[in-house]
Each structure stands twice: as structure tokens, then as C-alpha cells.
Amino acid sequence: xxxxxxxxxxxxxxxxxxxxxxxxxxxxxxxxxxxxxxxxxxxxxxxxxxxxxxxxxxxxxxxxxxxxxxxxxxxxxxxxxxxxxxxxxxxxxxxxxxxxxxxxxxxxxxxxxxxxxxxxxxxxxxxxxxxxxxxxxxxxxxxxxxxxxxxxxxxxxxxxxxxxxxxxxxxxxxxxxxxxxxxxxxxxxxxxxxxxxxxxxxxxxxxxxxxxxxxxxxxxxxxxxxxxxxxxxxxxxxxxxxxxxxxxxxxx
Numbered sequence: 001x002x003x004x005x006x007x008x009x010x011x012x013x014x015x016x017x018x019x020x021x022x023x024x025x026x027x028x029x030x031x032x033x034x035x036x037x038x039x040x041x042x043x044x045x046x047x048x049x050x051x052x053x054x055x056x057x058x059x060x061x062x063x064x065x066x067x068x069x070x071x072x073x074x075x076x077x078x079x080x081x082x083x084x085x086x087x088x089x090x091x092x093x094x095x096x097x098x099x100x101x102x103x104x105x106x107x108x109x110x111x112x113x114x115x116x117x118x119x120x121x122x123x124x125x126x127x128x129x130x131x132x133x134x135x136x137x138x139x140x141x142x143x144x145x146x147x148x149x150x151x152x153x154x155x156x157x158x159x160x161x162x163x164x165x166x167x168x169x170x171x172x173x174x175x176x177x178x179x180x181x182x183x184x185x186x187x188x189x190x191x192x193x194x195x196x197x198x199x200x201x202x203x204x205x206x207x208x209x210x211x212x213x214x215x216x217x218x219x220x221x222x223x224x225x226x227x228x229x230x231x232x233x234x235x236x237x238x239x240x241x242x243x244x245x246x247x248x249x250x251x252x
Contacts, residue, residue, distance in 0.1 A: 008073050010048040012037035017044040018244070020111070020237070021074055023087035023094040024050045026163050027156075032088065032221050039230035042237045044084070049073075049094075051159070059162065063170035066163075067097035074098070082110035082244060084237070088221060090167050092117025097170070099177050109177045110240045113233060116184040116217050119172055120200035124190040126168050128161055178207040180236060182229060186216040 010030050012022070020042060024030050030048030037046040049070055053059070060066040074083070083102060085095040092114030099109040179201065187195055194200070201208055211232050215225035 008049045008052040008070060010050055012048045013046040015043050015045040018084055019045040019047045020084040021047050021049055023091035025089040025091045026160055035226050036221055036230055039227060041234050063166040064097060067094050071098045071101055081108035084111040086113035088115035089117055093167055100173055100175050103176055112177050112179045114181045116220055118199045120194055121168050122190050122193045172204045174204050179205045180209045182211045182213050184216050184220050185212050185214050188217050
């Protein structure tokens with residue numbers, strides 16, 4: 001994986017064609033996508049988007065502003081659609097909001113994949129002390145979690161909470177794009193209390209496709225579970241690529 005200084009982009013895998021942009025989860029890092037990128041057979045580049053504001057003073061006033069910041073970088077790399085977007089947990093919410101902003105610009109989002117992202121959150125995730133305690137038990141090797149970055153434990157934990165707080169105050173708006181929700185089959189405690197077949201997205205998405213992935217909120221990206229996730233993503237991207245090729249041929 002490679003990263004250019006001051007860029008949010010981490011090239012997880014080189015390729016040709018339309019890139020797949022995968023947004024960071026709440027920890028701000030894309031290290032959790034390394035195994036997924038290895039398994040995807042999609043021909044385009046796999047580009048992770050990590051938090052590149054770690055060594056800056058920049059902080060976002062709202063979730064929409066964070067998404068807009070990343071969208072600005074994406075459009076410097078890919079001027080126009082169709083766009084392919086995805087993300088795990090908070091990363092899926094970022095992908096959703098970026099897709100909404102692209103729709104507002106009359107741009108096409110051909111793929112929008114949410115890896116067990118939720119549109120509603122429990123009180124446990126909204127409470128700073130509880131959230132910090134929960135995260136400290138789960139996070140390891142924090143100083144090496146970022147490609148080309150280094151950050152201390154205290155600052156790292158505080159930044160995680162800032163992102164979570166922005167997410168909990170975010171209110172998604174309806175979207176026209178087809179969305180694929182890859183739902184974890186096993187629920188962690190903080191999600192058991194608010195379980196919903198569609199992770200509460202059905203109020204916002206007209207065309208919502210549900211795919212079940214073995215594992216929980218975190219382990220869907222690990223072990224044999226990530227093999228299944230990669231296969232399902234590849235199947236969708238193959239179908240989308242065929243449609244894009246047909247549209248290109250029709251336009252010539």
C-alpha cells in the first residue's frame with residue numbers, strides 16, 4: 001500500500017479502469033481493507049481513503065463537511081462518473097453521503113456498498129465514556145494503523161470519538177442510487193439493542209439490496225468471512241462493468 005503525503009488516498013491495489021474508492025471506518029485508517037483488496041479480482045484500482053487530517057489542525061464541523069472534503073479529493077483524481085464507492089461501518093456512511101452529494105451534482109454512482117453500516121445508533125455508541133472504553137479494548141497497534149502516519153494513543157482515541165460524534169449527529173437524506181448492504185450475520189452487543197433487518201436504511205433508500213456476510217461488525221473483514229465479502233463485491237462489480245461497457249458502446 002502506498003500513500004502520498006497530505007493525500008487521503010492509499011493505493012491498496014493497482015489496476016486499470018474505474019477505481020473503487022473505499023472509505024475509512026471510525027478509526028480513520030484503511031489498514032482493515034488490506035485483506036479485502038488482496039482478494040478482489042475487480043480490474044480497477046482499489047483506493048482506500050484514510051483520514052489525512054491527523055497531522056493537521058483541520059477538524060470538521062459536520063459529517064457532510066467531512067464527506068465533501070473527501071469528495072473534493074476524489075474529483076481531482078476522477079473528474080466524472082460513474083463512481084464506485086464503498087466503506088465499512090462509518091466508512092459506509094461516508095460513501096453514502098458522498099454519493100448523495102454526487103447525485104446532487106447530477107453525477108452517476110454506479111456502485112455503493114455498505115459493509116455493515118448503520119443509519120441509527122444505540123445510546124452506548126453515543127456515550128463518550130462508554131464508547132472510549134469499548135474502543136480501547138478493541139484497538140491494537142495504533143501507531144502502525146495509518147499508512148505514512150504516526151499518532152499517539154490519546155490523540156488517536158480522541159479523534160475516533162470526534163468522528164463518532166459527527167456520525168451520531170448526521171441525518172442521512174434519501175438517495176436514488178441503488179445501495180448494497182452487506183449485513184453481518186452476528187450482532188455485537190451495541191447493535192443487538194437496535195437490530196433491524198436493513199440496519200435502519202430502508203427509510204432512506206428506495207433500491208436497497210441485502211447481502212448477508214458471516215461474522216460480526218468487525219470480523220466480516222477478517223478470516224474466511226472476507227473471502228465471501230470479496231466474492232459478493234466482485235459479482236456486483238462485474239455486472240456493473242458490463243452495463244458500463246454497453247453504455248459506452250451505445251454512445252460510440
